Amino acid sequence: MPTAAPGVNVSLAHASDLLFTWTVLVYAVAMFGYSVEFAFARIARSRGDQAGRPEQIGRVAVGLTVVGWLLHLGSVVTRGAAAGRVPWGNMYEFSTMVALVAVTVYLVLLLRQPVRFLGAFVMTPVVLYLGLAGTVLYAPAAPLQPILNSYWIKIHVVAAITASGAFMVSGVITLLYLTRTWLDRRASMGPGTAAAVEYHGFARWLPSAERLDRLAYKVIGFAFPVWTFAIIAGAIWAKYAWSRYWGWDPKETWSFITWVAYAAYLHARATAGWRGRRAAVLSLVGFGCLMVDYYVVNTVISGLHSYAGVN
Amino acid sequence: MTETLTDETATQALSTAPQGTQPVASRNRVRSLWRSLTSMRTALLLLSLLALAAVPGTLLPQRGLNPVKVDVFFTAHPSLAPFLDKLSLFDVFAAPWFAAIYLLLFVSLIGCLFPRIRLHARALRRKPPAAPKRLERLAIHDTWDADGDAQAVVANARESLRRQRWRTTELREEPGGAWSVGAEKGYLRETGNLVFHVALVVLLTGIALGGLFGYKGTVLVTDGGSFSDVPSSYDVFTPARLGSESALPPFAFTLRKFTASYQPNGVPKSFHAYVDYRSTPDAPSRPYDVTTNRPLSIAGTDVYLVGHGYAVHIQVRDKSGRLVYDKATPFLPDDAMFTSHGVVKVPDGLPRQLGLTGFFYPTYEPTPFGAQSSYPGPAAPVLTLAAWQGDLGLTSGRPQSVYSLPVASLKNIGTKTIGPGQTWKLADGTTVTFAGVSQWATFQIAHDPGSTVVLVAAVFIVCGLLSSLWVRRRRMWVRAVPLDNAGGVRRTVVSAGGLARTDADGFATEFESLLRRMKD
Numbered sequence: 001m002p003t004a005a006p007g008v009n010v011s012l013a014h015a016s017d018l019l020f021t022w023t024v025l026v027y028a029v030a031m032f033g034y035s036v037e038f039a040f041a042r043i044a045r046s047r048g049d050q051a052g053r054p055e056q057i058g059r060v061a062v063g064l065t066v067v068g069w070l071l072h073l074g075s076v077v078t079r080g081a082a083a084g085r086v087p088w089g090n091m092y093e094f095s096t097m098v099a100l101v102a103v104t105v106y107l108v109l110l111l112r113q114p115v116r117f118l119g120a121f122v123m124t125p126v127v128l129y130l131g132l133a134g135t136v137l138y139a140p141a142a143p144l145q146p147i148l149n150s151y152w153i154k155i156h157v158v159a160a161i162t163a164s165g166a167f168m169v170s171g172v173i174t175l176l177y178l179t180r181t182w183l184d185r186r187a188s189m190g191p192g193t194a195a196a197v198e199y200h201g202f203a204r205w206l207p208s209a210e211r212l213d214r215l216a217y218k219v220i221g222f223a224f225p226v227w228t229f230a231i232i233a234g235a236i237w238a239k240y241a242w243s244r245y246w247g248w249d250p251k252e253t254w255s256f257i258t259w260v261a262y263a264a265y266l267h268a269r270a271t272a273g274w275r276g277r278r279a280a281v282l283s284l285v286g287f288g289c290l291m292v293d294y295y296v297v298n299t300v301i302s303g304l305h306s307y308a309g310v311n
Numbered sequence: 312m313t314e315t316l317t318d319e320t321a322t323q324a325l326s327t328a329p330q331g332t333q334p335v336a337s338r339n340r341v342r343s344l345w346r347s348l349t350s351m352r353t354a355l356l357l358l359s360l361l362a363l364a365a366v367p368g369t370l371l372p373q374r375g376l377n378p379v380k381v382d383v384f385f386t387a388h389p390s391l392a393p394f395l396d397k398l399s400l401f402d403v404f405a406a407p408w409f410a411a412i413y414l415l416l417f418v419s420l421i422g423c424l425f426p427r428i429r430l431h432a433r434a435l436r437r438k439p440p441a442a443p444k445r446l447e448r449l450a451i452h453d454t455w456d457a458d459g460d461a462q463a464v465v466a467n468a469r470e471s472l473r474r475q476r477w478r479t480t481e482l483r484e485e486p487g488g489a490w491s492v493g494a495e496k497g498y499l500r501e502t503g504n505l506v507f508h509v510a511l512v513v514l515l516t517g518i519a520l521g522g523l524f525g526y527k528g529t530v531l532v533t534d535g536g537s538f539s540d541v542p543s544s545y546d547v548f549t550p551a552r553l554g555s556e557s558a559l560p561p562f563a564f565t566l567r568k569f570t571a572s573y574q575p576n577g578v579p580k581s582f583h584a585y586v587d588y589r590s591t592p593d594a595p596s597r598p599y600d601v602t603t604n605r606p607l608s609i610a611g612t613d614v615y616l617v618g619h620g621y622a623v624h625i626q627v628r629d630k631s632g633r634l635v636y637d638k639a640t641p642f643l644p645d646d647a648m649f650t651s652h653g654v655v656k657v658p659d660g661l662p663r664q665l666g667l668t669g670f671f672y673p674t675y676e677p678t679p680f681g682a683q684s685s686y687p688g689p690a691a692p693v694l695t696l697a698a699w700q701g702d703l704g705l706t707s708g709r710p711q712s713v714y715s716l717p718v719a720s721l722k723n724i725g726t727k728t729i730g731p732g733q734t735w736k737l738a739d740g741t742t743v744t745f746a747g748v749s750q751w752a753t754f755q756i757a758h759d760p761g762s763t764v765v766l767v768a769a770v771f772i773v774c775g776l777l778s779s780l781w782v783r784r785r786r787m788w789v790r791a792v793p794l795d796n797a798g799g800v801r802r803t804v805v806s807a808g809g810l811a812r813t814d815a816d817g818f819a820t821e822f823e824s825l826l827r828r829m830k831d
Contacts, residue, residue, distance in 0.1 A: 111818070150604040216818070221780040228776055232769045240604050242613040243527070243755045245762060246518075247377065247402045250369040260362040263750050264355055266780075271351040282359075289362070301369060 012082035013140070020096070024130050026068035027103075031127055033061030034119035038205065058116055065123065069107065072100050088149060090156050091282035091298055095133035099126045101165020105219065109169075115215070117205060121172045129168075133213065152237035164290060167221035167262075170216050171287040174280045177212035181277055184209060203255035213276065220283060224262050231255050250301045254293035261286035348415070357416040364412055368403030371395065375402065385470040401485045417515060424508055431501050438480045439495035442788035446808030449788075451822050454806040455830060465490040468805075471828045477787070480633035503778025510771035521761030523553045528756050532566040533622045533639050534749040539563040539614065540756065551758075553718055562609045563613045564588035565739030567598075569750040570617055577648055577687050584616045584752045601754070611758060618753035620644045620651055621778035623671050623694060623745070627657050630740025631789045641751045642671045643714060648684040649673050654716045659707050661741060666699040671748075682728075694745045699738055765819040783813035785818050787825070805829075 052090070076096060080087030086099050106122045107255030108113045184208075234255070235245040246252060265286055268279035347353060381401050385392040399406030422441035446452050457464050462482065468546050469492045477494040484490055528545035530538050542548050564586045572580045584601040590609045599607045607614040618645060627636035633656060642653030655667040655816040674686035675693035682695065697722035704711065710715075727735040727743075734744040787809040794802040807826060811818035 020476050045522060146579055146603045149581075152604070159449045208772060225773060225776040232773065235769070236766070237604075239762065243606065243613065243617070244759070245765065247376070248368060248373065253365050253369045257362045257365050260358055260365075264358040264362070267351060267355050267358065271355055273352075274355060297369070 008084075008140075009082045010079050016078035016082055019071050019078060020130075020134060023068050023072040023075055024134065025128060025221050027123055027127050027130065030061045030064035030068055031123035033057050033064060034116070034123060037061065038117065038120050041205065043157045047232055054144040058119070061119055062110065062116065065103065065107065065119070069103050070098070072096075076100060086153055086157070088153070088161060090137075090139045091294075092133050092139045094157070094161065094294075095137055097130060097161040098164045098168065099129050099133070101162050102126055102129075102168045103165075105166050109215075109219075113215075116206065118169075118172065118176075121176060122169060125168065125172065125294060148240055149235060150241065152233060152240070153249060156230060156233040156237050159226050159233055163223045163227035164228055164294070166219050166226070167287055167290055170219035170223060171217040171284060173212055173219065174287075176206060177209055177216055177280055178277065178284075179281075180209045180212055181205050182191050209276075213280070214270065216280070216283065220262060220265065224259075224266065227259060227262070231259060247297060250289075250297045251293065254297050258286055258289040258293055261289050322776075345422060348419050351423075354419050357412060357419060361412050361416060364409050365403070367400055371403075373401060373403065374725035375404065383702070389532065389796075393415065404498070415513075420508055421512060424505065424512075427501075428505055429507060431498075433681060434501070435498060439478055439493045439786060441480055441483055441493050442790050446788055446790060446806045447670060449808035449810055450818055451810070452806065452808040453822075453826055456794075456802065457791070457803050457805050457830070458801065459803060460801050461488060461490045464791040464803050464805055465492050465789055468492060468574075468829045469494070471788065472765045472789075472825070475825065477527045484543060484695075485790070489684040489790060489792040491788060494787045494789075495785070496787075497782050497784035497811060499778045500782040500784045501779070503775045503780075503782065505775070506771055507775030507779055510775055514765055514768035514772065517761040517764030520764060521759040524551050525757070525759040525761065526551045528760065529617065529753055530756065531641055531751055531753045533641060534566055534568055535639075535752040536751075538754070547788075554733070561592070562588060562590050562612070563592065563615070564607070565600075565728050566752060569752040569827040571619060571687070571703075571750070573686070573688050577685075579687070582616060584618060584619075584754075586614075588614075594808065601752075603706045611760065613757050615757070616752055617755045620751055621671055621673060621689070622690075622749045622751045623653060623669070624747040624749060625655050625667070626746045627655075627665065627743040628742045628744070629661055631740075633660070637746075638750050639747075642669070646684070647687065649687045654714055655718070656703050656705070656713075658703055660777070662739070663700050664703045664705075664789040665741065666701075666703055666721060667696050668716055668718065669694055673748075677787075689748055692748050693728060693730055695726065695728045696735065696743065698724045698743070700724050759760075781809055783818065785821075787822070789829070 039054075041054035041058070076087045076093075079093060079096075083089070087093050101128055102122060106118060108201045109118070151207070153277075207215075232253075234252070238252075239245040261282060265279055265283040268274035268282050319722060372384050374381050384401075395401065397430065399408070403409055425804045443449075459467075462484075465482055469482065472479055472492070472494045475496075477496045478494040478498075482490055483493055526549060528542070528548035530531055530545050532538050538544055540563065542550065565588075567585045569582075571582050574580055582603055585598065586601055586607065587596045587598050588607060588609065589596050593655055601607050601614060601616045603616065606616075620641060622639040623639045624639040625636065626634060636655070638655075640650035640653055640655050644651045651671045651673075653669055653671065655669070657665040657667075662784045670682070672682060672691075672693045672695075673682040673688060674684050674690040675684040676683055676691075679814075682693070699716060699718055701721040704717050704720070724739075725737060729735050729743075729745045731745055731747055734742050734743050787807065789805065789807045791803045794804060807829070809822045
């Protein structure tokens with residue numbers, strides 16, 4: 001470990017790193033559990049058996065997700081306490097927070113609707129994302145740069161993190177939606193074909209395309225206003241920090257492009273001929289723009305938002 | 312119409328999307344062009360184009376962000392750059408084609424808004440539609456038996472709907488002694504949608520207002536120095552495109568002291584510029600601490616701290632000891648540790664004009680490759696100077712930077728490294744004293760008369776968006792049909808049906824809880 005910056009509580013920073021490692025491990029096991037349920041419940045059902053045991057594994061995976069979420073929360077809180085500030089000052093911390101929000105959104109959805117099928121598909125990118133955060137993006141706890149020293153970091157960045165985590169979940173649901181519509185179309189080629197037989201196994205597991213579409217819309221309907229608010233809060237902060245509310249800095253521009261892409265998705269959903277698959281593709285384009293906004297802009301394009309802490 | 316309302320047409324009626332375009336005679340081209348411009352499909356296309364058009368602005372260097380990088384690109388790609396420049400690709404966000412896209416988008420939006428505002432205003436005044444004939448055909452429906460007479464049952468249902476803030480129709484008597492009521496809720500969805508889009512137009516107006524009537528400038532002020540808000544006292548000034556400068560009397564401020572603090576590794580911790588300002592020449596002087604994220608606001612104009620550096624106080628005396636130069640000269644920083652360079656020009660008072668070029672190191676550290684500063688704070692300040700004699704060219708009439716010296720036409724008469732308080736004696740008896748170090752700060756002064764409009768519009772944008780995405784519009788109908796009177800007890804068959812365009816799952820739950828209230 002590199003030497004800690006002054007003002008950093010070393011033992012807390014260490015605890016945070018340890019909790020982070022455990023979080024990734026527990027999440028990985030949960031992801032495995034969900035996958036087992038997904039694979040075997042499908043097979044069992046397609047044979048006409050009861051899917052009892054795989055479903056138990058799925059329930060255990062939910063329990064593990066909750067445990068992982070608590071460890072995750074602990075890691076974030078100790079990180080903030082170690083550095084004596086909000087725990088979202090560089091890209092490692094930011095990515096960790098986005099993953100935390102994604103898991104939170106999944107758990108909240110799970111409280112309201114039977115969406116355990118999402119487990120494997122949400123946990124996989126979360127584990128990959130955390131793996132990336134913990135290795136490539138890792139930066140030791142340190143105080144903030146003076147320009148970040150504003151209460152707007154709480155408002156602007158929390159909104160951006162919340163929207164991103166939710167967009168991540170909506171992206172996963174949209175991918176499942178596209179898979180489902182693809183399967184539906186293949187199966188419609190004719191009964192008795194191999195595709196149609198395979199379809200019956202898979203389709204019994206995935207909810208209907210319509211339900212997936214509605215679910216994705218619901219999550220984006222939550223994320224989009226939050227993202228709008230994040231951009232506006234950023235503009236207000238920019239007015240205080242950089243003397244103008246908007247300046248087409250690369251980060252601002254990509255946030256705007258992301259916003260426009262999701263706005264296009266919302267319009268497409270209300271336009272005949274664009275509803276469904278085309279709208280879904282637009283929302284994935286929006287998610288792609290969001291990823292460019294965080295990763296390409298922070299590491300490749302230089303601008304005013306150079307706080308990544310990655311060299 | 313409502314008598315034959317099917318699920319399909321009811322859904323159509325609930326849609327917040329504009330209705331399909333009617334066939335237009337081909338001769339009426341303007342009208343048809345207008346219709347297609349204001350269609351959702353065009354909006355979708357223009358939105359996609361807008362997103363796409365912004366991309367090159369982040370991949371190529373932009374003049375508005377960093378003109379130096381644009382020059383570097385021109386040097387690196389001498390044949391490609393002029394071509395890209397012709398396409399305004401170095402000023403994407405001020406390019407005519409970029410403006411064309413968003414202006415078309417806004418024209419399309421405004422064209423779409425007017426009819427929808429009219430429609431919504433009409434819908435707000437109208438009663439909800441009456442019950443369709445067959446409620447059991449609706450996606451969500453239920454039927455149950457109730458005691459009491461049909462009219463009373465429906466009146467009860469209407470009352471419980473009204474208590475849940477539904478808009479309802481009057482009770483309606485139907486053939487066969489049946490009674491029905493219609494209800495609707497969630498008008499805020501379309502209201503929010505319209506508020507959001509109108510606020511977008513207002514936002515653009517605010518941006519335009521700032522672009523046309525706003526001005527900005529930067530100025531460097533040394534510790535103890537002053538600034539007055541008139542165009543001539545700026546170092547760089549971008550005037551308003553329309554209208555002259557502010558009609559208000561100019562404000563002024565004095566930089567009492569600038570301080571910066573750093574972490575041991577040189578990373579900055581804080582910056583403070585302590586100023587005394589007067590909002591008008593006659594106003595009393597007030598202190599203010601201008602720092603990062605905390606500009607000084609005076610009557611709609613904001614003063615930001617945007618940069619800092621060191622000013623080196625140098626005194627020059629002739630050989631008789633008479634003081635001919637006594638000033639703190641700003642040196643410009645070259646790196647994060649504030650190794651700085653600067654120039655001193657002494658045109659008068661000496662037998663020959665004298666120029667000094669120098670490097671200032673706030674924390675001097677000699678290395679095998681030359682000197683450098685190892686910390687941005689003034690822990691061990693050192694000044695290295697080179698002296699030049701000859702014609703400084705100040706009378707040539709050509710504009711000259713205060714940070715450079717035409718050394719090619721001058722004669723070098725020595726170099727020296729000195730610390731604070733030390734004096735360097737030149738061969739002709741002239742002495743140069745490093746009298747001390749102070750700091751300077753650069754301020755950006757910006758006036759944007761549109762920013763309040765933009766902020767208010769932004770608040771409405773978020774509120775409008777929330778209600779247009781989170782409120783769902785739904786309709787509900789209740790009908791009661793009297794049963795044949797069997798044992799002297801009045802029995803009624805009640806049926807209810809509901810319709811929600813979005814979030815049918817959520818509505819199903821709401822529908823059930825509404826029915827539970829009615830059945831109680």
